[in-house]
Amino acid sequence: MKKLMSLLLVLVMIAGLAGCGQKPAETTTAGGNAGTATTTAPKTDGKWKIAIMTGTVSQGEEEFRAAEKAVALYGKDHIVTATYPDNFMSEMETTVSALVNFASDPDVKAIVMCQAVPGAKAAFDKIREMGRNDILLIAGTPQEDPEVISKAADIVMYADEAAQGDTIMDTLKGWGIDVFIHYSFPRHMAMELIVARHELLKKNAEKYGIEMVDVTAPDPTAEAGLSASQQFILEDVPQQLAKYPGKKVAFFTTNCGMQPSLQTACLDQPNAYYPQPCCPSPYHAFPATLGLELQIGGDDTEALKQIAAKLNDHNAVGRFSTWASPIAMTIIEIGVEYAKGFVDGTITSRNDAATLAKMFDDKIKGAKVSTYTDVKGNKYDNYYTILLAPVNFADYLNK
DSSP states (O other), X not given: OHHHHHHHHHHHHHHHHHTTOOOOEEEEEGGGEEEEEOSSOOOOTTOXXXXXEEOOHHHHHHHHHHHHHHXXXXXXXXXXXXXXXXXXXXXXHHHXXXXXXXXXXXXXXEEEEESOOTTHHHHHHHHHHTTOTTSEEEEESOSSOHHHHXXXXXXXXXXXXXXXXXXXXXXXXXXXXXXXXXXXXXXXXXXXXXXXXXXXXXHHHHHHTOEEEEEEOOOTTSTTHHHHHHHHHHHHHHHHHHHSTTSOEEEEESOXXXXXXXXXXXXXXXXXXXXXOSSOOSSSSHHHHHTOOOOTTSOXXXXXXXXXXXXXXXXXXXXXXXXXXXXXXXXXXXXXXXXXXXXXXXXXXXXXXHHHHHXXXXXXXXXXXXXXXXXXXXXXXXXXXXXXXXXXXXXXXXO
């Protein structure tokens, strides 16, 4: 009898362990870093949530609206959202706490964060320390270096900023630009991909005979806030144009919140050119600048046609460009779809490069998706960069 009872007890224990889900498997992430992760989706029994963290409307409206679209598509039972503070550098703990709070809900099976501002890596590490190895962690538009964020996240996605050092300068060459003004600030100029783009911009500027000028603007996360940065741009653009009378001057800033001011300052200045927003998109500042009621994330072609018509009213069609689709919104949309596929088991790997590339191509034909390799030759297999071609707004007039 004792032997029979012992055997029954062992069988009960085995059944209990099987009901707890799969044992996490050891996987290798980018850069050869070992991490613990399940290779198949966690069991959900129909109870699943995907959490999305974005900036506020003032700092990143496209990302915010993309989160709203996900809620509208799947409902509040399956999509939960939060925003990080506008002053995220000084309120990093608020960001970390909000992300950890997501993970405290056992039904949350994935987190998509875009932009992945500083604090993302610390929060992701805390989530793993909580034992939530079942959660898929996706970072979009990260502001922490590739080596740092790729170790913490399962998938990282970013517009190919480095390659924009080629595409932006090719646009400027086509316009016959004489001077290129690059607005940024020390925090951004400490970020690896922004630096890589800046170096390539300098190299190409020299090759094409374009004078490149670096101008330090106020950091929007500093004490004076975004309004001070925007006012600086509005005042500085005319001053820069006055320094180069009769020359074609192009302007670019690395910050999202400065885009409306930069577009406004360039719009009615015949020698001022605007190659693209920092996060290229038809919806990035253009609606506010041009007084358009565009549905963010709606029909991109229709949006481009309306922008082209308004630019034409200001004789600016040949002085402005962007990308044909909103890359930040697309990163969130694809992040959510990838996460849902992982949760329901149709995607069986935390990092499936082929599936991710197909999802981008299905969404935006011609999107070039690459894995990132840094200047030292280190390849990050879970860090993806996306590149689209610049738009010629003349192509959308009378379309």
